[in-house]
Amino acid sequence: MKSYTIKEINDVLKGELVGHTTQKITGPEELKKASNNQITFIGNTKYIKHWEDSKACAVIINDNLTLEPKENCAVIKVKNADLAMAKVLELFNPDSPEFAVDIHPTAVIHKSATIGKDCKIGANCYIGKDVVLGKNVILYPNVCVFDETIIGDFTIVWSGTVIRERCVIGSHCIFHTNVSIGADGFGYRPSDDGRGLTKIPQIGNVIIGHYVEIGANSCVDRAKFSSTIIGDGCKIDNLVQIAHNSIMGRSCIMAGHSGLAGSVTLGDGVIIGGSASIKDHTTIHSGATVGAGSGVIGDVPAGQTVLGYPAQEARDMLKQWVTMKRLCKS
Numbered sequence: 453m454k455s456y457t458i459k460e461i462n463d464v465l466k467g468e469l470v471g472h473t474t475q476k477i478t479g480p481e482e483l484k485k486a487s488n489n490q491i492t493f494i495g496n497t498k499y500i501k502h503w504e505d506s507k508a509c510a511v512i513i514n515d516n517l518t519l520e521p522k523e524n525c526a527v528i529k530v531k532n533a534d535l536a537m538a539k540v541l542e543l544f545n546p547d548s549p550e551f552a553v554d555i556h557p558t559a560v561i562h563k564s565a566t567i568g569k570d571c572k573i574g575a576n577c578y579i580g581k582d583v584v585l586g587k588n589v590i591l592y593p594n595v596c597v598f599d600e601t602i603i604g605d606f607t608i609v610w611s612g613t614v615i616r617e618r619c620v621i622g623s624h625c626i627f628h629t630n631v632s633i634g635a636d637g638f639g640y641r642p643s644d645d646g647r648g649l650t651k652i653p654q655i656g657n658v659i660i661g662h663y664v665e666i667g668a669n670s671c672v673d674r675a676k677f678s679s680t681i682i683g684d685g686c687k688i689d690n691l692v693q694i695a696h697n698s699i700m701g702r703s704c705i706m707a708g709h710s711g712l713a714g715s716v717t718l719g720d721g722v723i724i725g726g727s728a729s730i731k732d733h734t735t736i737h738s739g740a741t742v743g744a745g746s747g748v749i750g751d752v753p754a755g756q757t758v759l760g761y762p763a764q765e766a767r768d769m770l771k772q773w774v775t776m777k778r779l780c781k782s
Contacts (some may be wrong), residue, residue: 453478454544457512458526461491464539465512469529471521475509479544480537483508491540494519495533512536549592556593568605586623598634604662616674622662622684629668634658637673637680637696637714652676654696661685667692667708676714681719701738710742719754728763 455476462469481490482493483499486508493512494500503511513519513710516528518713550733561567565583566627573594584595586605596614597603604623606664609615613627616634627633639652656675663682666672670692672680680696682688693711694700700718707726712718717731724730726744736742737754746760757766764772 457487458528460780461510461540461543462528464543465528465530467512467528467536468515470526470527470529472511473524473526475524477510478768480540483511491751493533493537498735512540526677548590558625562599573609580617601634609662610668614683615656618657619674620657620659622660622664624663625660626665627684628666630665631668632671633660633666634674635671637676639676639696656680661702664688695732707744752770 455478457476461477475489475533479490481492483492483494483502486492486506488507488509490508491510491512492506492508494503494517495514497517500517500519509524510526510528511519512528512530512533514533518598519527520732521527531771551574553574555573558575558768559573559577561579562583562594562728564580565579566585568585568587568589570587571585571589575593576594578596580597580599583599584602586603588606589603590607590608592611594611595609598615598617599615601615601619603621607621607625609627610629611705612630614632615621619634631685634657634717635726637654639654640649641652643650654674654676656677657679658672658674658749659679660682663685664682666688669690669691670688672682672694674680675697680694680695682698683700683702684703686700688706689708690711693708695712695714698712701720701722703720704718706724709727710724713729713732715733716720717735721739723741725746726740728742728744730736731749734748734751736748736752739755740752741757742748743757743759743766744765746759746763748758748763752758758764759766760769
């Protein structure tokens with residue numbers, strides 16, 4: 453079990469240490485559940501009242517908050533308690549599953565594939581024709597990478613993920629379990645005889661930048677032509693749908709159950725709340741935020757926050773909700 457002194461933790465955080473604890477710290481925990489050998493954090497004044505009853509031997513707080521240390525308890529003041537706690541979590545992060553051998557004998561690797569230095573390939577993986585893996589790529593068991601796909605250095609792909617043909621994946625990406633990259637986009641039109649639907653071929657691919665993380669069971673569909681593009685640094689939650697020909701700028705966030713219809717464009721730093729849906733051929737400009745559960749049917753200006761269904765500027769929508777509530781009471 454990993455453990456650290458309060459000084460060792462503060463050497464990483466570089467905060468202001470107030471008070472002291474002799475306890476060896478064995479992990480982080482939330483304020484109410486922490487034991488006397490754990491560290492916790494407070495990032496908001498509303499949680500200060502719980503400190504007195506907490507058993508934690510140490511607490512990380514924002515430096516604009518006032519909190520007195522208790523006996524054999526320490527306080528570390530930092531600029532941002534959330535980011536500091538992320539560093540603490542990294543200290544206590546358990547090691548990843550180990551590979552008994554770098555390339556498992558049950559993996560099927562086409563003779564034309566290029567496997568970079570220090571790659572690890574788990575049991576029952578499939579790597580197709582002309583695939584290129586950079587150095588230090590990790591494919592956990594039961595991953596499929598189809599023909600002519602390129603995966604950059606240090607990318608990690610967890611079990612059950614399928615990366616279809618001709619996709620281009622950047623370096624330092626993380627794809628969690630059962631991610632689908634490059635499946636056909638959803639394209640159909642009524643047939644000439646009016647008795648069925650005609651499938652529109654999807655002949656493009658998916659291009660994913662560097663440092664992208666995609667949560668479990670999320671889907672990024674290939675383009676009808678050209679590419680569906682996910683920009684550098686984007687973070688995508690579980691159960692997210694990104695449809696064909698959509699383009700995400702840099703460092704966008706999409707929370708769980710949200711979705712982009714076909715040919716949506718997101719600027720840089722766009723935030724999409726959980727269960728929000730974005731209509732096809734819509735542009736959400738840089739820095740905009742879409743509230744959870746909202747339905748966007750038109751373009752959103754840069755920096756604007758929208759809410760509701762259909763989504764409107766947040767202040768206008770909140771005023772409407774207040775008015776409706778008053779009408780219901782009258």
